[in-house]
Amino acid sequence: MVVANAGISVGVDTAQRGDLDVMAQTFATNNLGMAATFHPFIDAMVRRGSGRLVGIGSVAGVRGLPGHGAYCASKAAVISYCESLRGELRGTGVQVVTICPGYVDTPLTRENRYAMPFLLPPQAFADRAFHAIEAGATYRVIPWQMGVVAKLLRILPDAWFDRLLAGRPRKHRAGQGRSSNP
Numbered sequence: 136m137v138v139a140n141a142g143i144s145v146g147v148d149t150a151q152r153g154d155l156d157v158m159a160q161t162f163a164t165n166n167l168g169m170a171a172t173f174h175p176f177i178d179a180m181v182r183r184g185s186g187r188l189v190g191i192g193s194v195a196g197v198r199g200l201p202g203h204g205a206y207c208a209s210k211a212a213v214i215s216y217c218e219s220l221r222g223e224l225r226g227t228g229v230q231v232v233t234i235c236p237g238y239v240d241t242p243l244t245r246e247n248r249y250a251m252p253f254l255l256p257p258q259a260f261a262d263r264a265f266h267a268i269e270a271g272a273t274y275r276v277i278p279w280q281m282g283v284v285a286k287l288l289r290i291l292p293d294a295w296f297d298r299l300l301a302g303r304p305r306k307h308r309a310g311q312g313r314s315s316n317p
């Protein structure tokens with residue numbers, strides 16, 4: 136089993152030239168990094184007729200959050216990319232699993248300025264992800280409560296979604312916050 140987990144999450148403002156570099160870095164890490172992680176294993180797994188490729192997406196990939204365009208776009212791309220790969224590898228014995236975390240208490244979320252419902256400790260998230268993978272899931276939102284939220288968000292009309300998010304504090308941009316993400 137190969138888990139492509141590396142990811143960065145930094146707020147962006149497209150009007151700021153420097154944030155285009157942050158966007159490039161986000162896509163390089165979250166998307167190309169994932170493909171580069173899977174790539175060396177695919178032929179060998181197909182020859183062996185078994186294996187699991189696990190991509191870590193995010194609930195943030197379900198809809199675009201203001202101030203978080205690079206990350207949301209990258210995670211939407213993770214979800215689509217893993218789905219493409221799953222279809223490509225169908226019948227080879229190699230499974231592709233997309234795991235979408237809600238909020239997990241890690242350095243990535245610790246400085247967030249907004250409420251994080253159903254926040255999980257890392258070990259609790261890891262246990263649930265392990266069980267989902269073992270159970271043969273192809274796509275799983277963890278925790279399940281965020282899966283319900285994700286489904287609701289997906290069907291919410293744009294005007295309602297925009298109103299819901301209006302005024303919500305935004306993710307720190309590069310150089311903001313204590314840890315000053317890249």
Ligand SMILES: NC(=O)c1ccc[n+]([C@@H]2O[C@H](COP(=O)([O-])OP(=O)(O)OC[C@H]3O[C@@H](n4cnc5c(N)ncnc54)[C@H](OP(=O)(O)O)[C@@H]3O)[C@@H](O)[C@H]2O)c1
Pocket residue numbers: 140141142143144164168191192193194235236237238239240241242243244
């Ligand atoms: N925490 C959450 O609530 C949450 C929610 C949804 C999705 N996720 C996703 O879960 C995954 C793990 O996030 P996390 O919360 O554990 O974040 P984290 O604590 O910030 O850890 C990120 C990990 O990615 C690695 N990484 C970053 N850039 C890299 C690069 N260029 N090359 C190799 N490794 C790199 C880091 O390695 P170093 O320590 O060596 O830099 C670190 O191990 C990410 O894909 C994230 O988007 C997290």
